[in-house]
Amino acid sequence: MKVIEIKNLKKTYRLEKLDVPVLHGVNLEITQGEFVAIMGQSGSGKSTLLNILGLLDKPSEGSYKLAGIETSNYSNNELAALRNCYLGFIFQQFNLLPKLTILENVSLPAIYTDSKDKETFRDSLKLLDMVGLSERIKHRPSEVSGGQQQRAAIARSLINKPLIIFADEPTGNLDTKSSKEIIKILEDLNNTGITIIMVTHEAELTACATKIVKIQDGLIISDKKIAEKSSSNPVFQKKTFKHKTFSLVRKFRDYFKEASRSLLGNKMRSILSVLGIMMGVASLIAMSAIVNGAKRGIAKDIANLGKPDILLVVPSCSQNNTYIKLNIDDIDDLKKNVSGIRTVSGGCYQREQLNIATNSKNCNTMLIGVSAVYADLKNYYISDGRFFTETENREKKKVAVLGKTVIKKLYGDENFNPTGKYIKINRTDFQVIGVLQAKGSREWRDEDNKVIIPLNTALYRTFGTKELEFMDVQVNEDADITKVSESIIKRLLFMHRLPATERNAVRVINMNEIKKTLSSATRTFTYLFGSIAFISLLIGGIGIMNIMFVSVSERTKEIGLRKAIGANNADILFQFIIESVFVCCIGGIIGILFGSGLSVITGKFAGWAIYITPFSIGFAFCFSGLIGLTFGVWPARKAALLNPIDALRHD
Numbered sequence: 004m005k006v007i008e009i010k011n012l013k014k015t016y017r018l019e020k021l022d023v024p025v026l027h028g029v030n031l032e033i034t035q036g037e038f039v040a041i042m043g044q045s046g047s048g049k050s051t052l053l054n055i056l057g058l059l060d061k062p063s064e065g066s067y068k069l070a071g072i073e074t075s076n077y078s079n080n081e082l083a084a085l086r087n088c089y090l091g092f093i094f095q096q097f098n099l100l101p102k103l104t105i106l107e108n109v110s111l112p113a114i115y116t117d118s119k120d121k122e123t124f125r126d127s128l129k130l131l132d133m134v135g136l137s138e139r140i141k142h143r144p145s146e147v148s149g150g151q152q153q154r155a156a157i158a159r160s161l162i163n164k165p166l167i168i169f170a171d172e173p174t175g176n177l178d179t180k181s182s183k184e185i186i187k188i189l190e191d192l193n194n195t196g197i198t199i200i201m202v203t204h205e206a207e208l209t210a211c212a213t214k215i216v217k218i219q220d221g222l223i224i225s226d227k228k229i230a231e232k233s234s235s236n237p238v239f240q241k242k243t244f245k246h247k248t249f250s251l252v253r254k255f256r257d258y259f260k261e262a263s264r265s266l267l268g269n270k271m272r273s274i275l276s277v278l279g280i281m282m283g284v285a286s287l288i289a290m291s292a293i294v295n296g297a298k299r300g301i302a303k304d305i306a307n308l309g310k311p312d313i314l315l316v317v318p319s320c321s322q323n324n325t326y327i328k329l330n331i332d333d334i335d336d337l338k339k340n341v342s343g344i345r346t347v348s349g350g351c352y353q354r355e356q357l358n359i360a361t362n363s364k365n366c367n368t369m370l371i372g373v374s375a376v377y378a379d380l381k382n383y384y385i386s387d388g389r390f391f392t393e394t395e396n397r398e399k400k401k402v403a404v405l406g407k408t409v410i411k412k413l414y415g416d417e418n419f420n421p422t423g424k425y426i427k428i429n430r431t432d433f434q435v436i437g438v439l440q441a442k443g444s445r446e447w448r449d450e451d452n453k454v455i456i457p458l459n460t461a462l463y464r465t466f467g468t469k470e471l472e473f474m475d476v477q478v479n480e481d482a483d484i485t486k487v488s489e490s491i492i493k494r495l496l497f498m499h500r501l502p503a504t505e506r507n508a509v510r511v512i513n514m515n516e517i518k519k520t521l522s523s524a525t526r527t528f529t530y531l532f533g534s535i536a537f538i539s540l541l542i543g544g545i546g547i548m549n550i551m552f553v554s555v556s557e558r559t560k561e562i563g564l565r566k567a568i569g570a571n572n573a574d575i576l577f578q579f580i581i582e583s584v585f586v587c588c589i590g591g592i593i594g595i596l597f598g599s600g601l602s603v604i605t606g607k608f609a610g611w612a613i614y615i616t617p618f619s620i621g622f623a624f625c626f627s628g629l630i631g632l633t634f635g636v637w638p639a640r641k642a643a644l645l646n647p648i649d650a651l652r653h654d
């Protein structure tokens with residue numbers, strides 16, 4: 004049976020502006036089981052012909068039938084499958100992958116087939132035994148001699164049980180003894196029915212050939228059959244030349260294995276790739292931790308501002324150095340005479356910190372005197388006991404509500420319930436009637452380090468003053484807050500007998516405005532830090548792309564070899580994309596750990612609130628994978644589209 008039939012085959016290489024015709028209409032027939040030696044002078048076109056016969060290159064013109072089927076109708080992927088299943092290659096340069104062991108090199112073509120791992124392992128061992136390399140399976144190519152490398156390459160070419168073996172000057176780099184050994188192996192293989200097509204310069208190596216084809220200036224000048232030999236390889240009849248498909252799961256497992264192998268094989272390059280993305284992810288995590296911490300703090304501040312629609316009234320200094328001395332009568336006056344007001348709370352606090360003593364323990368804290376409605380307006384919740392009533396306020400009762408920090412300082416345990424007990428404020432006994440629910444501390448400010456007493460008690464018994472420091476005015480829901488604010492100023496100026504020109508003697512602050520400002524500051528923070536982190540990740544991604552391009556360029560020969568032994572475009576594309584995604588995900592994980600550690604340490608030293616959310620961790624990880632995918636596609640595509648023979652010839 005004719006296994007190869009070519010008619011009028013031409014090949015012209017196209018250089019930039021120059022056409023180089025190499026084969027000028029070659030006709031050749033090879034029968035199954037033959038051992039063909041192709042000979043000719045250097046530059047005559049032997050390798051070009053062999054590469055076309057081996058489906059590594061395409062002819063410019065003419066017909067090439069492999070097993071009776073025209074090959075020009077096959078797609079690139081089908082050609083890859085044909086190379087993988089039916090053809091074996093032995094190169095002058097051996098083309099073993101230096102980072103893989105001899106055993107791994109031999110098994111390599113099997114990863115592009117559907118054969119089982121165990122089978123491949125067993126077959127590889129058998130083949131290595133056959134070529135006399137059983138003792139060297141764990142060695143790397145650089146650790147064995149040239150002859151041994153070529154024997155390993157022969158074993159590799161046999162792993163998928165090929166029907167034809169193409170050998171391009173297989174002994175070109177070997178000494179005489181090794182050359183003889185290699186030719187002997189090829190002869191033995193030919194005796195099992197495998198067709199051998201070998202390019203050689205050396206006439207003595209053609210002793211075992213059954214046919215010698217001589218080529219000169221791109222034309223066959225002699226095609227001489229020396230011995231009659233043909234075989235009817237039973238495998239040949241069983242096999243069909245069609246593209247095989249096999250489990251995607253297995254394919255991806257192999258891509259993953261190849262990617263990790265290649266990353267481990269190029270540690271320095273992998274570390275550099277990981278580093279770039281790691282820094283990007285670390286900055287993303289650190290920034291999101293800081294922004295989320297700040298957001299939480301701001302949210303707490305907003306909550307501490309109390310109910311919505313509250314106006315804070317505070318004395319202020321006008322241009323004439325006048326300021327309104329707010330007093331307790333203003334509270335009732337505003338309630339009565341300004342429409343749109345729901346309730347008013349007055350307040351004063353001791354700026355100098357007080358000494359509160361009980362059981363001989365002292366504690367410095369903030370003493371605040373407020374109206375009974377204050378707790379409701381400012382969202383103060385009581386964890387034990389109760390807040391004081393308006394009656395207790397009017398009757399100047401000596402009762403106090405304590406914050407958790409005060410309790411901890413006085414009783415040693417913040418969970419202690421001191422209701423009913425007495426504490427001394429300025430040598431006067433106050434009964435503790437309630438405990439404030441913890442609000443937490445924010446940077447230097449501890450919201451729980453306070454004692455609240457009724458306003459009248461504070462003014463008349465403790466502070467000895469009639470001046471209020473602030474008033475909180477809650478506005479009706481349907482009222483226009485700006486108008487109410489204006490009316491309050493007018494009423495206070497009137498009550499304190501000040502002209503309208505002194506309107507700056509009091510300030511009315513709209514808490515809603517403050518809330519809006521805080522929220523918009525949070526948003527600005529998020530966008531600012533988010534874009535910085537995004538840019539640093541982008542830079543990391545561009546770094547990955549550069550390194551991947553370098554990797555593709557460094558490994559062009561490897562890509563050529565993989566394609567020669569059967570990898571199709573998708574195999575190469577996925578291998579490189581998975582490598583890039585894999586590197587980015589590892590960079591992402593290290594970046595998450597590094598960024599979290601960094602933000603916690605920075606937070607401790609700078610006194611910033613830090614909050615690392617599971618979302619930001621998940622987002623950083625997925626985003627780093629996405630960066631790997633996005634920036635890996637271009638280099639991977641470049642690798643996938645390489646022509647096998649051009650890639651193999653790459654230096």
Ligand SMILES: Nc1ncnc2c1ncn2[C@@H]1O[C@H](COP(=O)(O)OP(=O)(O)OP(=O)(O)O)[C@@H](O)[C@H]1O
Pocket residue numbers: 016017018023025043044045046047048049050051052
């Ligand atoms: N990719 C290419 N682009 C342009 N010219 C090429 C290319 N490959 C080969 N050639 C040219 O084609 C001609 C034949 O090359 P080929 O490698 O087939 O010769 P050969 O007979 O195998 O030679 P040798 O025995 O020295 O390997 C040479 O002149 C070579 O320069």
